[in-house]
Amino acid sequence: MAPKTSIYAIRTTISQERSVADLVTTAVVGETDIWECPNCGEQFSSKDATLKHMKKEAKKDETHGQSDPKLVSKNQLLGRVKAILVPETLRGYVFIETLEFRDVELAISGVPHVRGRVGGKVSFEEIDRFLIPKPVAEGLEEGDVVEVISGPFKGERARVARVEVAKEELILELLDSPHAIPIRVHADFCKLVEKGERERVQEYEDMGEGEEEEDEFDDESFWARDDDFED
Numbered sequence: 001m002a003p004k005t006s007i008y009a010i011r012t013t014i015s016q017e018r019s020v021a022d023l024v025t026t027a028v029v030g031e032t033d034i035w036e037c038p039n040c041g042e043q044f045s046s047k048d049a050t051l052k053h054m055k056k057e058a059k060k061d062e063t064h065g066q067s068d069p070k071l072v073s074k075n076q077l078l079g080r081v082k083a084i085l086v087p088e089t090l091r092g093y094v095f096i097e098t099l100e101f102r103d104v105e106l107a108i109s110g111v112p113h114v115r116g117r118v119g120g121k122v123s124f125e126e127i128d129r130f131l132i133p134k135p136v137a138e139g140l141e142e143g144d145v146v147e148v149i150s151g152p153f154k155g156e157r158a159r160v161a162r163v164e165v166a167k168e169e170l171i172l173e174l175l176d177s178p179h180a181i182p183i184r185v186h187a188d189f190c191k192l193v194e195k196g197e198r199e200r201v202q203e204y205e206d207m208g209e210g211e212e213e214e215d216e217f218d219d220e221s222f223w224a225r226d227d228d229f230e231d
Contacts, residue, residue: 005082007097007127008104009118014092016113021086021094023111028081034072043072077106087130095127137168137187143196146172150189157193158183 012020035050036043039057044050050069083097092115096104108114140146144160158172161182168187173180 003099005097005099006101007085007095007122007124008101009122010094010096010104010108010114011092011116011118012094013113013115017086017091017094020108020111020113021084024081024084024094024096024107027107027109027111028077028084033074033078036070036072038067038070044069047071077103081107085127085131087127090127090130095122135165135168135187136190137163137165137170140170140187140190140192141196144192145175145194145196146170146190147193148172148185148189149191151185153183153185158185158190160196 010020033047034043035047037050037053037057039054042053044053047069054069077098080100080103081096081098085095085097087093087095096107098104098107104117108117140160140163142160142162146158146160148154148156148158153174157175159175160170161173162171164171170185170187170190171182172185172190173182
C-alpha cells in the first residue's frame with residue numbers, strides 16, 4: 001500500500017511561480033546521493049558504482065581492504081515529493097504534493113522568491129477548479145460588449161448576440177457597422193469590454209437586498225489561513 005500524501009501551498013513572488021517550481025524540482029530529483037570510496041576518496045552517485053570502483057582498485061592494489069563505501073550525503077527528498085503544481089490561472093502560489101510538511105521545508109530551503117508557507121493541508125477540492133480552466137465563452141452573455149483581438153475584425157467592438165458554449169464561439173454584431181450583420185468568432189479571439197444591461201440590473205438588485213457577499217471558501221480553507229512566515 002502506497003503511503004498517503006498531502007498537498008501543501010507556498011506563496012511566491014508574482015510571475016516567479018515557474019522559477020520557484022523549477023528550483024524545487026531540482027532539489028527533489030536533480031540532486032543525488034553521494035558515496036565515497038574509503039580507499040582513494042573518489043566520490044560517486046550510487047553505492048553500486050562505488051563498489052564497482054572499489055573492486056577494480058582491489059585488483060590493482062591488494063593492499064586495499066574490503067571496507068564498505070561511505071555515504072557522504074543523502075537526498076532526503078528523493079521519492080517523497082510526488083508532484084509540483086503551478087496553476088496557470090492562480091498567481092503567486094505553488095502547490096507541492098508530498099508525504100509530510102517537513103519535505104516542503106527542505107524543498108524550499110534557500111529558494112529565492114518564496115514569500116511564505118501556508119499552514120495546514122490543501123484539499124483537492126480547493127485547487128480542482130485551477131486544474132481545468134473554464135471555457136472563455138462560459139463567462140460571456142448576450143448583450144455583453146467585447147473587443148475582437150484577432151482575425152479580420154481585430155480592433156472592432158461588438159455586442160454579443162448569442163453564445164454557443166459547446167463550440168466556444170460567439171455570434172457578434174459589430175457596433176460600428178451600419179448594418180447589423182452577425183459574424184461568428186471564436187471566444188478566444190474576444191476580450192470583454194463591458195457587461196450587458198442584464199447583469200448591471202442584477203447587480204443593482206443584489207445591492208438593494210443588503211445581503212453580504214459570502215466567501216466561496218469557509219474558514220477552514222487554506223485561503224483563509226495566515227502564512228507561516230513572510231520575507
